[in-house]
Amino acid sequence: MSQEERKRKRKIKKRWRFFWISLIFIFLFFRSVPSLFATAFKTVLPDKYIIEDKIETEAIIIRRESLYKADGEGTIEIYVDHGDRVAVGTKVAKITLLDxxxxxxxxxxxxxxxxxxxxxxxxxxxxxxxxxxxxxxxxxxxxxxxxxxxxxxxxxxxxxxxxxxxxxxxxxxxxxxxxxxxxxxxxxxxxxxxxxxxxxxxNTENYFSKESGIVSFKIDGYEEIYSISHKDDYKYSDFKEIVNNQRIVSNNDTIKTDEPVFKIIDNFQWYMIVKIENMKDISSYEEGDPILLTGEEVEGELKGYIERISDEKDKGLIVVRFNTDFHNYFDKRGLDINIIKFKYDGYRIPKKAILEKDEINGVYIKEISGIIRFRPIEILDEDDEFAYISKGDNNYNINIKGSDTPVRTVREFDEILLNTISIKEGMIIN
CATH class of the missing domain: 1.10.287 (Helix Hairpins)
Known part of the structure; x- marks a missing residue:
């Protein structure tokens, strides 16, 4: 075989090799196109969410508490459990006195x-x-x-x-x-x-309950500072930081003279004093109104009634009365709470799906037909990742700037597009 024929064959092989490599790249490219489109047109449904208009603040629990103190120094023996309800005359503890x-x-x-x-x-x-x-x-x-x-x-x-x-x-x-x-x-x-x-x-001293109520062996030192007898006198300036220095009295503890041994708490009615940093925040409340509280340290939702509102310039406090759920709070003193002013049924959506069109916030949704539509939204609240939007009226309509009539907003099963780049209203996608 001549040298020219060998060169010609090598060129043919190179062409075939290039052809097959190109074919493979083309194949891979077309395989990736659907995933690219899938990413571009990824959608989510609005997530039902209860949106709260709340005031984050602090509260101090005040109760009717009767302290029982040791008449002498000695070792204590306990006859009831912490949290038990006792009647008048119940033997609660005994102190064996020192010599x-x-x-x-x-x-x-x-x-x-x-x-x-x-x-x-x-x-x-x-x-x-x-x-x-x-x-x-x-x-x-x-x-x-x-x-x-x-x-x-x-x-x-x-x-x-x-x-x-x-x-x-x-x-x-x-x-x-x-x-x-x-x-x-x-x-x-x-x-x-x-x-x-x-x-x-x-050489012993017995202690009997002089009133009925809940027995507590947790002594926090605030029993006489935050007393129910002073609930009508507290002001904003009386609200101090609660230091967690509870002492728990246990069997065989050594008790000193005049040291609290236990307390009996009235469980029928109890109170909170709630700090208000800006009185304008509670301008809609009046004495006698119901009030709803939540928080990480609150069991579910706690409903009480405002007994007194005290203000010092633009700050103040409110005294809230409760007659339920005492068992969840009988050994607590200071709480971080939320005052729930209003609650809305709304939706939670990713913030990255929101865009602005003609100075109106909204999202793109994909209709069943595949047509892209712009839906205006009303943002009620937001955090770093999500926006919380209104559901609108019974017909899913909201009022927007520049329109005399309500317009359609997002509905429960609308598919919201996450990627708004290169998306335009009226486009058709599968």
Missing amino acids: DTSTLKQELEEIENKIEVLTKTKLDSEGIKKDEEKLKENIGNIIGDIQTSINQNDYERAEILKDKLSMYDGKQKDIGRDDTLISQSLENLNEKRDKVKKQIIS
């Missing part, structure tokens, strides 16, 4: 001194009883004289004797009342003395 009973002995000495004083007073009152007998005799004589005066028609003398009788009768009642009070006081003091003597002997 030092000096406090109890001092209390016993004070009681005995009081008993001594009252006993002397009672002896004196017994002496007065002799006067009481004389009073009775005098009263009897006066009654007889009054009857005689009436029989003799001496009504003037009878009237004077009547006044004298009233005076003697008053003295008699005072003597009897004083004697009754002294006897009752002595009886109570004797009972208390017996109780203290038994405590010194047994």
